[in-house]
Amino acid sequence: MSSSRLRTGRCSLPGHTYVLTTVCHNRRRWFEDPDTAAIAMNRLHDLDQRGHARSLAWVVMPDHVHWLLELGTSSLHDVARRFKSSSALAINRSHRRGGTFWQSGYHDHAVRTDASLRQHALYLLGSPVRAGLTATIGDYPYAWCAWPLDP
Known part of the structure; x- marks a missing residue:
């Protein structure tokens, strides 16, 4: 499906909250490597620091990223583009490679x-538990939440 068709009906409002999910090209498990996962986490932090979004929670799974965010100064499309572009460039550079890193498009959901x-x-932070990567929410090293959650 083309990126323009994925954007059909998408609403992007400053200050509103969204869940954004993006997947590695061919579902390659890049983020099993701690250094590669750190690059993605640093890019999320950078977007927060620059005011494009305010992260509420995220989890970097082996082959995809879930991000719960409140939009700041940028549109949802711009935030997704900035994250995917900057993380792909940095990861490709660190692995001395070129080419596609992320699948085209992304999934989003407005939180109302x-x-x-x-x-x-809770669903996002429970992803590593459901995938068998950890036994309990809060034990996965590549997840973060802005507030304490009791499952």
Whole structure:
């Protein structure tokens, strides 16, 4: 599906909260390497620092990233583009390679209520548990949340 078709119906409002998921090209498990996962986490932090978004929670899974964010000064499309571009460039550079790093497009979901926000955060942070990477929420080293969550 083309990127323009993926954007159909997408709404991007400053100050609103979204879940964004992006997947590595061919689902390659790049983020099993701690240094590569650190690059992705640093890019999320950089976007926060620059005011493009405010991270509420994220998890860097072996082959994809889930990100719960509040939009800042940029559109959702711009935030996704900035994250994917900057992380791909840095990761490709660190591995002395070129080529495609991320699959085209991304999945997003607008979060509309506080209850939904909590549910999305728990779902996102529970991904490593469901994947068998850790036994409990909070034990996975490549996940972060802005507030404590009791499952």
